[in-house]
Amino acid sequence: xxxxxxxxxxxxxxxxxxxxxxxxxxxxxxxxxxxxxxxxxxxxxxxxxxxxxxxxxxxxxxxxxxxxxxxxxxxxxxxxxxxxxxxxxxxxxxxxxxxxxxxxxxxxxxxxxxxxxxxxxxxxxxxxxxxxxxxxxxxxxxxxxxxxxxxxxxxxxxxxxxxxxxxxxxxxxxxxxxxxxxxxxxxxxxxxxxxxxxxxxxxxxxxxxxxxxxxxxxxxxxxxxxxxxxxxxxxxxxxxxxxxxxxxxxxxxxxxxxxxxxx
Amino acid sequence: xxxxxxxxxxxxxxxxxxxxxxxxxxxxxxxxxxxxxxxxxxxxxxxxxxxxxxxxxxxxxxxxxxxxxxxxxxxxxxxxxxxxxxxxxxxxxxxxxxxxxxxxxxxxxxxxxxxxxxxxxxxxxxxxxxxxxxxxxxxxxxxxxxxxxxxxxxxxxxxxxxxxxxxxxxxxxxxxxxxxxxxxxxxxxxxxxxxxxxxxxxxxxxxxxxxxxxxxxxxxxxxxxxxxxxxxxxxxxxxxxxxxxxxxxxxxxxxxxxxxxxxxxxxxxxxxxxxxxxxxxxxxxxxxxxxxxxxxx
Numbered sequence: 389x390x391x392x393x394x395x396x397x398x399x400x401x402x403x404x405x406x407x408x409x410x411x412x413x414x415x416x417x418x419x420x421x422x423x424x425x426x427x428x429x430x431x432x433x434x435x436x437x438x439x440x441x442x443x444x445x446x447x448x449x450x451x452x453x454x455x456x457x458x459x460x461x462x463x464x465x466x467x468x469x470x471x472x473x474x475x476x477x478x479x480x481x482x483x484x485x486x487x488x489x490x491x492x493x494x495x496x497x498x499x500x501x502x503x504x505x506x507x508x509x510x511x512x513x514x515x516x517x518x519x520x521x522x523x524x525x526x527x528x529x530x531x532x533x534x535x536x537x538x539x540x541x542x543x544x545x546x547x548x549x550x551x552x553x554x555x556x557x558x559x560x561x562x563x564x565x566x567x568x569x570x571x572x573x574x575x576x577x578x579x580x581x582x583x584x585x586x587x588x589x590x591x592x593x594x595x596x597x598x599x600x601x602x603x604x605x606x607x608x609x610x611x612x613x614x615x616x617x618x619x620x621x622x623x624x625x626x627x628x629x630x631x632x633x634x635x636x637x638x639x640x641x642x643x644x645x646x647x648x649x650x651x
Numbered sequence: 652x653x654x655x656x657x658x659x660x661x662x663x664x665x666x667x668x669x670x671x672x673x674x675x676x677x678x679x680x681x682x683x684x685x686x687x688x689x690x691x692x693x694x695x696x697x698x699x700x701x702x703x704x705x706x707x708x709x710x711x712x713x714x715x716x717x718x719x720x721x722x723x724x725x726x727x728x729x730x731x732x733x734x735x736x737x738x739x740x741x742x743x744x745x746x747x748x749x750x751x752x753x754x755x756x757x758x759x760x761x762x763x764x765x766x767x768x769x770x771x772x773x774x775x776x777x778x779x780x781x782x783x784x785x786x787x788x789x790x791x792x793x794x795x796x797x798x799x800x801x802x803x804x805x806x807x808x809x810x811x812x813x814x815x816x817x818x819x820x821x822x823x824x825x826x827x828x829x830x831x832x833x834x835x836x837x838x839x840x841x842x843x844x845x846x847x848x849x850x851x852x853x854x855x856x857x858x859x860x861x862x863x864x865x866x867x868x869x870x871x872x873x874x875x876x877x878x879x880x881x882x883x884x885x886x887x888x889x890x891x892x893x894x895x896x897x898x899x900x901x902x903x904x905x906x907x908x909x910x911x912x913x914x915x916x917x918x919x920x921x922x923x924x925x926x927x928x929x930x931x932x933x934x935x936x937x938x939x940x941x942x943x944x945x946x947x948x
Contacts (some may be wrong), residue, residue, distance in 0.1 A: 406755025414743050485739035489797065492703055492733055493756035494725035651666075651706050 404499035407490065411507030415473055422511060423619045426469050426517035434523055437583065448539050451614055454527040459537075459610040460525070460582035462516045464585040466541060467605065470548035471514030471555070471573050474504045478556025481566050482648075491650065497643035501553065501636075508549025510541060516541060529613055536621055537612030543628045548573070550635040557648050575601045601631045653737050654717045656681045656805045656836035657702065662711035662908075664697055664860075672708070672861035679838060679853075680805070684831045685841045686868070688849030688941060693857040695840045696736060699809050703733045716803055723872040731756060732798035737791050740782040741803050746793055750800050757801035757863040768796045771826055788819045795823065799830075801930075805828065807838045812846065824850060848937035863948035864940075871944075876906040877906040880932035881915055885926025895921055904933075 395651050415422040432517070438454035481487035490500065523529075531537070551573070559565040580602035586594050598619075608624030611617035615625070657679040664672040679685045689851040704714055704720055704727070726933045737904050741749060747765065753776060754761040769775045772792045777785060779870035782793065792812065798806060808827065812820045828850070833836045841847055847868075854871055856864040864871060881902050883946035884890045890903035893916075899905050905916055920927055 400745060401758045402758050406752055406758075409755070415747075417743055467914045481741075483738050484742070486741045487736075488705065489741065489753060490756070491705055492728060492731075493753070493801075494728040494758075495756060496725075601794055645708060650704065651698075 395623045402499075402501070403493055403495045404503050407495060407499065407503035408506055411473070411477060411503060412510055414477055414491050414544070414624050415511050418618070422469070423514050423518060426465050426515045427522060428517075428520040430465045431522055433460065433461055434526070438527070448642065451616070452528065454584070455529060456610075456614075458520070458523045458527050459528060459613045460606050461543070463544060463606050463609045464577050464580075464582045464612050466512040467517035467548045467577055467602065468507040468545050469515040469572065470545040471552040471569070473508040474549050474552030475556040475559075475565055475569070476552075477507075478553065479559050479562060482556070482560075483562070486512045487649065497640065497646075501550075501643055503639055505546055505549035505639075506548070506554055509545035512545035513541060530615075531613060532611045532615035533621075535612070537609060540605055540609035540612065540628065543632050544609065547601075547605070547628070547632050547635055548615040550632075554635075554642065557642060560648075576600055580606045581605055581618065601627055604628050627642065652680055655679060655714075656658045656683065658712075658714040658717075659698070659702075660712040662698070662707045662713060664694075664701060664706060665709055668797060670860050672701070672711075674711070675857070675862055676849060677855055677859035677865070679836060681836055682831070682834055684837045684850055685829075685839065686847040686854040687857065688844070688854060689839060689840075690945065692859075693859055694860040696809060697837075697860075698857070699733065699768060699807050699840065703731060703890060706730060706905065715731050728902055730804055732801065734806070734808045734811050736795050736813065738787060738794070740790055740793065741779070742783045742817050744783070745779050746774060746796075749782060749793065749939065750796055753797045754800045758899050759801055760789060761800060761802075763786075765796075765800065768799050770854060771829075772796055773822060788815060789801035791815055791819065792823070795826070804834045805838070808843065809840050811839075812841060812843060841886045843940055844937040849859065854937075856941065856948075858945055858948045859895070861948075866946045868937070871940050872937065877908055877939075878910075878935060880905045880907060880916065882920070882925075882934055883886075883929040884920070884926060885928060886924065889923045889925040892919065893925070 390548045400535040406625070434457060437457055460623065478487070481490070555565055555568040559568065579597065580600055581597065585601065589597065604619070604624035604627040605619045607619055608621045608628060655678045657677070659675050661675040662672050662675040663670075675694070675698060677688055687695050687698070701708050702715065702720060704724055713767075715727040716730040718730060720727040726813060744752065746769070749773075750768070751762070754765065761771065769778050772795060772797060774789065774792055782790065782853045785793065789832050793810065795808075798808075806827075811823060813816055815823070824846070827837055839847065850869055854864070855862050866874065881904050882890060882895070883901060884903055887897055887903050893899050893905075895903035895905045907913060907916065917927070
């Protein structure tokens with residue numbers, strides 16, 4: 389029977405690592421839906437668009453449309469799934485009430501943030517790598533600057549993971565979260581140059597695209613593959629880096645205040 | 652004198668126009684089995700939530716085992732286990748996975764202790780079953796297990812037996828009593844006043860965010876509750892004229908403090924020709940104390 393003994397010895401398994409582990413387990417257990425389905429979606433986009441446009445369109449001079457499309461699809465899948473991970477996990481926990489189990493332990497808001505965002509990045513990377521692996525045999529991908537690829541993948545995943553945390557704690561209903569996803573995340577990713585180079589757009593739409601931070605994530609990521617991009621990768625890095633810092637600061641401020649979590 | 656398990660000082664909390672806590676002062680000693688009673692909306696759950704860091708108070712201070720729940724939240728939360736009122740669970744995991752995760756949030760690997768809790772709560776056979784597949788009663792036990800997984804010295808149970816069958820209720824109290832005997836401080840809120848009367852050594856009653864009574868259970872029963880002589884009379888109106896209170900079932904009740912008063916009362920009923928047909932004695936109980944305290948407050 390239980391006795392009042394000294395608490396069990398603390399192990400290296402910290403609260404942060406446990407929350408991260410739990411968040412990874414959560415999507416891994418339903419991997420069919422959270423990893424395989426997005427890979428299949430991206431492949432359908434690739435098959436349809438490249439079938440229709442591959443012979444008619446080349447980009448950056450000599451890059452085939454199929455090759456051009458793949459990094460965009462990889463990044464789009466990565467971003468959307470990073471967002472979906474933290475946002476859906478948080479809203480489910482809020483609506484079912486089990487968020488209390490994360491709020492009662494001695495986890496700091498920074499640990500909370502880091503665990504949710506890192507799990508989002510991991511799911512995004514897993515989906516991105518999945519899309520890349522399936523697409524690789526079908527197109528020619530040079531991987532000119534792998535470090536740029538990695539940096540934009542990590543920053544993009546972290547930005548969308550943070551946005552997912554904000555959306556997840558802000559939304560009180562699945563409907564509100566779907567609104568955030570369908571009216572903000574989806575248009576911004578679809579209109580970010582995933583399917584086209586913005587040089588092919590009229591001047592007005594080019595200017596509008598430059599105001600979309602998602603454009604810089606995709607463009608910088610694509611630079612890593614081809615060594616070509618619509619804008620300088622350094623400009624993309626600056627925009628994406630500043631976006632990451634600002635969103636992290638905003639998310640941490642909301643969590644520190646206990647916004648909609650600790651009343 | 653040892654540190655109190657819980658110290659609440661001048662605690663206030665307002666939700667819009669509602670003053671949920673209006674300056675609560677309370678001290679719960681280590682090792683106590685303490686009852687927190689009050690009608691719906693009295694502030695019990697707000698007080699517990701503030702203790703657990705789920706609600707941010709507007710003013711005042713809260714300490715668990717000497718640790719301020721805001722400034723020293725890590726130590727305060729390590730010292731506290733809360734069984735929430737709502738039947739909440741994470742549908743992705745089995746019972747054992749859930750308990751391991753919960754222990755991990757506290758930085759602990761506690762497999763042997765988890766086995767002990769599972770056994771103590773009759774959950775061993777369900778250890779590898781997904782939470783979704785458990786009955787309501789079993790889910791309630793898992794909630795208790797989750798609150799105990801970091802072996803906290805102070806355990807708060809927020810209406811743990813609401814909607815729970817008799818067998819589980821008895822099993823749960825047996826387990827919680829053993830925890831208390833082992834030295835854990837237990838704080839209980841419940842609407843089942845007979846449970847509080849049986850289990851709690853000391854009780855605080857809340858109304859509209861204030862503590863309106865705070866004493867040992869025995870003292871409360873003695874101070875507030877009177878004995879009752881229930882009578883069935885041929886002429887109930889005579890009983891009422893002699894100070895009795897008629898109820899809907901035709902009984903006339905007389906409240907008294909000393910048994911010597913019964914003799915006098917019976918003599919007066921006989922002299923007045925009330926026609927005593929049946930009678931029984933009612934012991935003081937916490938429900939009567941509760942009603943009286945709430946009416947006076």
